[in-house]
Amino acid sequence: MLNSITTSLLLASAVFAQSSTVSYPEDVIATGTMGTTNPPEPTTGTAINQTSDARLLSINAIDDWCIFAPPELQDIADSETYEVAWCTQSRNDARVIPDGTITGVSLLKTDMYVQIMGYGNLTQLNIPAGDWGGELDPHGAYGSGNPIGGNVTTNITADGQTINVAEWMLYVSYEMFCFRACTWSNETYGAAAIVLLTGFSPTDELDEMGCQFVMPGNYDFNGTFETCEADVAYPPGWYVEGVSGDTTSFSSFAQYWTGVVDGVTYTAGDTVTPSTVQSTPSSSNCQTVPTISNGIALASLGVSGSDSGSASATGSAATAGATGSSGSSSGSSGSSSASSGSSNGAVVARPGIQAGLSEGITLVSMLAAVAAIGIFH
Numbered sequence: 001m002l003n004s005i006t007t008s009l010l011l012a013s014a015v016f017a018q019s020s021t022v023s024y025p026e027d028v029i030a031t032g033t034m035g036t037t038n039p040p041e042p043t044t045g046t047a048i049n050q051t052s053d054a055r056l057l058s059i060n061a062i063d064d065w066c067i068f069a070p071p072e073l074q075d076i077a078d079s080e081t082y083e084v085a086w087c088t089q090s091r092n093d094a095r096v097i098p099d100g101t102i103t104g105v106s107l108l109k110t111d112m113y114v115q116i117m118g119y120g121n122l123t124q125l126n127i128p129a130g131d132w133g134g135e136l137d138p139h140g141a142y143g144s145g146n147p148i149g150g151n152v153t154t155n156i157t158a159d160g161q162t163i164n165v166a167e168w169m170l171y172v173s174y175e176m177f178c179f180r181a182c183t184w185s186n187e188t189y190g191a192a193a194i195v196l197l198t199g200f201s202p203t204d205e206l207d208e209m210g211c212q213f214v215m216p217g218n219y220d221f222n223g224t225f226e227t228c229e230a231d232v233a234y235p236p237g238w239y240v241e242g243v244s245g246d247t248t249s250f251s252s253f254a255q256y257w258t259g260v261v262d263g264v265t266y267t268a269g270d271t272v273t274p275s276t277v278q279s280t281p282s283s284s285n286c287q288t289v290p291t292i293s294n295g296i297a298l299a300s301l302g303v304s305g306s307d308s309g310s311a312s313a314t315g316s317a318a319t320a321g322a323t324g325s326s327g328s329s330s331g332s333s334g335s336s337s338a339s340s341g342s343s344n345g346a347v348v349a350r351p352g353i354q355a356g357l358s359e360g361i362t363l364v365s366m367l368a369a370v371a372a373i374g375i376f377h
Ligand SMILES: *[C@@H]1O[C@H](CO)[C@@H](O)[C@H](O)[C@H]1NC(C)=O
Pocket: 049, 050, 051, 052, 053, 054
């Protein structure tokens, strides 16, 4: 729902042809140089190289997007710093996702971010079967990104201009992924908050929560390739605490973490895990396409990055039918009530990116530990 911004832009672009007339909020646009293995800018039609180390993602359309996955068969958790780009098309010098890999995609366009969720057999992208995966973002343990030198662009922006996004997050496992890139921000919702909890600690406070928690939406799209407009979600982990006049106050949840930093033991996060998100944003105006196949016969080129099977097994939706639109999924609001459990010695299991919200976590109080997060700010 690129509403007023788009409207004013359309008017403006009639006058100033190609030039940018939108000034993006400062925290939205990446600064600094592109990773050394990347082309200087997003480029379509680059040569197919299934051993490429390029790390530039572009998220432009239902059939034109990329994700990070391992260069060779390896758990995500062990290859976070050197994942490489895999794209649905030959672009950005990156590897090509073999046709047939992806079984469903939902691309959400919102005023403040673009979100893409997908199902597929991601063992074809070197993720071991059964690997519940992990979380990638532009910060990482070395402050230079997971993967290091990773970059992200999108043209799903207020004015259609391609931007290098400063803040993004990708959760990927062997059978699904979810990705969000921030394209706009405001005083309440900063770019960093839109893609993760405000502030970054050594804990990556929500990296063990599931896709439905950090990027809520309708996840019932396997077998479909859809592009929808959607409302902006509350930033991950934010809960409405109170409304007073025009002001809404929030509490924020962070997963429990305890560990040693420079010889000092810290504890951060909440020992209570909320049972649900604040709300699931509504989506509307969904357009579906029957396939996102690229028709590239990797196997016959002798460069199969994976599946030796037929290159013509396209990523088609099971449901036939040409482009069309489907109804909206209505938003629902959840409560921030915590689930119950025992009172201490909280241990965070690694539930994987799509597990439930509170598995394996013991609980005390949702508010108590918020102050502890301040240690890292
Ligand atoms: C493919 O990418 C690898 C890693 O960047 C590089 O060493 C190799 O030369 C590339 N192959 C071609 C044909 O460009």
